Amino acid sequence: xxxxxxxWCGDLLRGDLGDSLFTGRSVTETIAQAAPATLSITGLAxxxxxxxxxxxxxxxxxxxxxxxxxxxxxxxxxxxAMPSFWVAMLLISAFALSNxxxxxxxxAPLSEGLWPWLSHLILPAxxxxxxxxxxxARHTRGCVADVLVRPYIRTARARGAAGFWLxxxxxxxxxxIPVVTVLGLQAGRLLGGAIVVEVVAGITGLGTTAxxxxxxxxxxxxxxxxxxxxxxxVLVNLAxxxxxxxxxxxxRTA
Amino acid sequence: MTAAPLAxxxxxxxxxALLSVRGLTLDLxxxxxxxGLVQGVEFTVPKGxxxxxxxxxxxxxxxxxxxxxxxxxRAVRVVSGEIVFAGTDLLxxxxxELRRIRGGPVGAVFQEPMSSLNPTMTVGxxxxxxxxxxxREGRRTAREHARELLDRVGIPDxxxxxxxxxxxxxxxxQQRVMIAAAIAGEPRLVVADEPxxxxxxxxQAEILELLRxxxxxxxxxxxxVTHDLGVVADFCDEVVVMYAGHVVERAPxxxxxxxxxxxxxxxxxxxxxxxxxxxxxLQVIGGRVPPAGSFPGGCRxxxxxxxxxxxxxxxxxxxxxxSGHHTRCGRVAAGGLQPGREL
Numbered sequence: 001x002x003x004x005x006x007x008w009c010g011d012l013l014r015g016d017l018g019d020s021l022f023t024g025r026s027v028t029e030t031i032a033q034a035a036p037a038t039l040s041i042t043g044l045a046x047x048x049x050x051x052x053x054x055x056x057x058x059x060x061x062x063x064x065x066x067x068x069x070x071x072x073x074x075x076x077x078x079x080x081a082m083p084s085f086w087v088a089m090l091l092i093s094a095f096a097l098s099n100x101x102x103x104x105x106x107x108a109p110l111s112e113g114l115w116p117w118l119s120h121l122i123l124p125a126x127x128x129x130x131x132x133x134x135x136x137a138r139h140t141r142g143c144v145a146d147v148l149v150r151p152y153i154r155t156a157r158a159r160g161a162a163g164f165w166l167x168x169x170x171x172x173x174x175x176x177i178p179v180v181t182v183l184g185l186q187a188g189r190l191l192g193g194a195i196v197v198e199v200v201a202g203i204t205g206l207g208t209t210a211x212x213x214x215x216x217x218x219x220x221x222x223x224x225x226x227x228x229x230x231x232x233x234v235l236v237n238l239a240x241x242x243x244x245x246x247x248x249x250x251x252r253t254a
Numbered sequence: 255m256t257a258a259p260l261a262x263x264x265x266x267x268x269x270x271a272l273l274s275v276r277g278l279t280l281d282l283x284x285x286x287x288x289x290g291l292v293q294g295v296e297f298t299v300p301k302g303x304x305x306x307x308x309x310x311x312x313x314x315x316x317x318x319x320x321x322x323x324x325x326x327x328r329a330v331r332v333v334s335g336e337i338v339f340a341g342t343d344l345l346x347x348x349x350x351e352l353r354r355i356r357g358g359p360v361g362a363v364f365q366e367p368m369s370s371l372n373p374t375m376t377v378g379x380x381x382x383x384x385x386x387x388x389x390r391e392g393r394r395t396a397r398e399h400a401r402e403l404l405d406r407v408g409i410p411d412x413x414x415x416x417x418x419x420x421x422x423x424x425x426x427x428q429q430r431v432m433i434a435a436a437i438a439g440e441p442r443l444v445v446a447d448e449p450x451x452x453x454x455x456x457x458q459a460e461i462l463e464l465l466r467x468x469x470x471x472x473x474x475x476x477x478x479v480t481h482d483l484g485v486v487a488d489f490c491d492e493v494v495v496m497y498a499g500h501v502v503e504r505a506p507x508x509x510x511x512x513x514x515x516x517x518x519x520x521x522x523x524x525x526x527x528x529x530x531x532x533x534x535x536l537q538v539i540g541g542r543v544p545p546a547g548s549f550p551g552g553c554r555x556x557x558x559x560x561x562x563x564x565x566x567x568x569x570x571x572x573x574x575x576x577s578g579h580h581t582r583c584g585r586v587a588a589g590g591l592q593p594g595r596e597l
Contacts, residue, residue, distance in 0.1 A: 152373070170372050173375075247374070250421050
C-alpha cells in the first residue's frame with residue numbers, strides 16, 4: 001500500500017496521474033478535457049451569486065423593514081431551501097422546453113464563440129448559483145445592518161457624508177469583510193454542487209466523470225479528481241485571503 | 255460677570271447666541287414607548303464660548319448632543335422644541351440643509367476614537383472628507399489641507415501619517431485625528447461628546463490643551479458633553495447640569511462651582527475627591543439615575559435629594575437666581591434653601 005502510494009506520488013511529480021482503468025486514457029488528459037465545462041459553470045455561478053446576492057442584500061440592508069427587504073429575505077429563504085437539481089429541471093423546462101430560448105443540454109467550449117458557450121451555461125449556472133446567491137444576500141444584509149449602526153458611520157454622517165457617498169466610502173468595504181469569507185466557503189460547495197447540475201443538464205464535465213469513476217471503481221480517476229478539486233479549493237482560499245488583505249487594512253501588516 | 259442678581263424676566267440669553275436649544279423634548283418610541291426621555295431642555299451656546307453639558311450617565315446629555323447633530327437613533331423622536339443654530343432651526347430645516355451644516359459650520363468629536371474612526375479608510379481620507387464634501391475640493395487639495403490639519407493638531411510627520419490607518423495609531427493620536435476631521439469643515443461650533451473619557455489621564459490633559467488652543471485660535475464655540483467636573487472647571491465658561499432628562503441648573507462655571515443652586519449640582523460637586531479633604535470619606539449620591547420611563551413627577555431628583563419636601567412633587571419652574579444662573583429647584587427659588595456647596 002505504502003509503496004503504491006509513494007509510486008503514485010512520484011508519478012504525480014512528473015505530472016502523471018496514471019491511466020483510467022476503463023478507458024485506458026491518461027487521467028490528466030481526461031481531467032483536462034472535462035475541467036473547462038465544470039469550471040465555467042462554477043465560475044459563472046459565482047458571478048451570478050455575487051451580483052444577485054450582494055446586490056439584493058445591499059439594497060435590503062439599506063432599506064431595512066421596507067417591502068424590498070421583506071421580498072429579499074423571503075426569496076433568500078426559498079433560495080436556500082430549494083435543491084439545485086430541482087431548480088435546474090424547472091429552469092430547463094421553462095426556458096429550454098416550453099419556450100425554446102436556450103439549449104436544454106450539452107456544452108459548447110468558449111472557442112466556438114461567446115454566445116454558444118454562454119447559452120449552454122446560463123441555466124445550469126443559475127440553478128447552481130441560486131442557493132449561494134441566497135446565502136450571500138442574507139449575509140450581506142446582516143453585515144450592512146451591522147455596519148450601519150457602528151460609531152464610525154455616525155461620525156461620517158456628522159461630517160456631512162450621506163447617500164451614495166456614505167455607502168461607497170464607509171459602508172461597502174467594512175461590510176464586505178465577512179461577506180468575502182462566506183464567499184470563499186461557498187466556492188468549494190459550488191464545485192461539489194456542479195456535479196449534480198451537470199448530470200441534470202447533460203454536460204460532460206468533471207462531475208459526470210467523477211460519478212462514472214466512482215460507479216466503475218476507477219481508482220486512478222477518482223484520485224485524480226479528488227486531487228484536482230483539492231487544488232482548486234486551495235487556490236480559491238488563497239484568492240480569498242488575498243482579497244481579504246486588499247479589503248481589510250488590519251490584515252495587511254500582520 | 256458680577257454675582258449680583260440683576261436679571262429680571264428679560265432673556266438676554268439668546269442674543270448673540272450661536273446655538274440655542276429651546277424646550278427640547280425627546281420621546282422613546284417603539285418597543286416600550288417612553289415619553290419625556292429628555293424634557294424641556296433649554297440652554298444656549300454663545301459665539302466663541304465653551305459650554306459644558308454635565309450629569310451622570312443616562313441623563314440625556316448625549317441624546318441632546320445627538321439631537322443637535324441630527325443623529326438621534328431611530329427609536330428617539332423629537333416631540334417639541336427648537337434647536338436654532340445661526341438662525342436656522344435644525345429640527346425643521348430638512349435633510350439637505352442639515353447635511354450642509356453637519357461637518358461644515360458644526361463639527362463633532364465623539365468618544366472612543368478607535369470605534370468612531372472608519373477602520374478601512376486612511377486617516378488622511380477621513381480628515382479630507384469634510385473638505386471634499388463641503389468645499390468641493392479635489393483629492394489633491396483636500397489632501398494638502400488634511401496634512402496641514404494633522405500638523406495643526408500636533409501629529410508629527412504629518413505627510414507620512416496621512417496614509418496610516420486608525421489601528422496603527424495610539425488612542426491619543428486617534429483623538430487628535432478626530433479633532434482634525436472635526437475642524438476640517440471650518441466650524442463655528444464643535445460638539446464634543448466625552449472626547450477624553452476613553453483616554454489616559456495624561457493624554458486627556460493634552461487633548462484638552464489642544465481643544466483650548468483651537469478654541470482660542472479659531473474662535474470656536476464648544477459644547478462639551480462630559481461627566482468629568484475637573485474638565486468643566488478647566489475648560490468651560492458655562493455649565494448646564496442635566497438630571498434624568500431635565501436641565502436642573504445652568505450657570506457660569508464659577509457660580510455653579512461656588513454657589514450651586516440645585517441640590518443635584520451640589521451633590522455632584524461634593525462627590526469629587528479633593529486633595530484638601532484627604533483622608534475623609536468620599537461623599538457619594540445614594541441610589542442611581544432612574545431608568546427612563548420611571549421618572550418621578552415634579553422634580554426628578556427628589557428620591558435621591560437630602561432636602562425633599564412635599565412641594566417637590568409639583569412641576570419645578572425654571573427660576574433665575576443670579577446673572578445667567580438658572581435653577582429648577584423650587585425650594586431654592588422660594589428661598590427655603592440657600593445656594594452654596596452645603597446644599
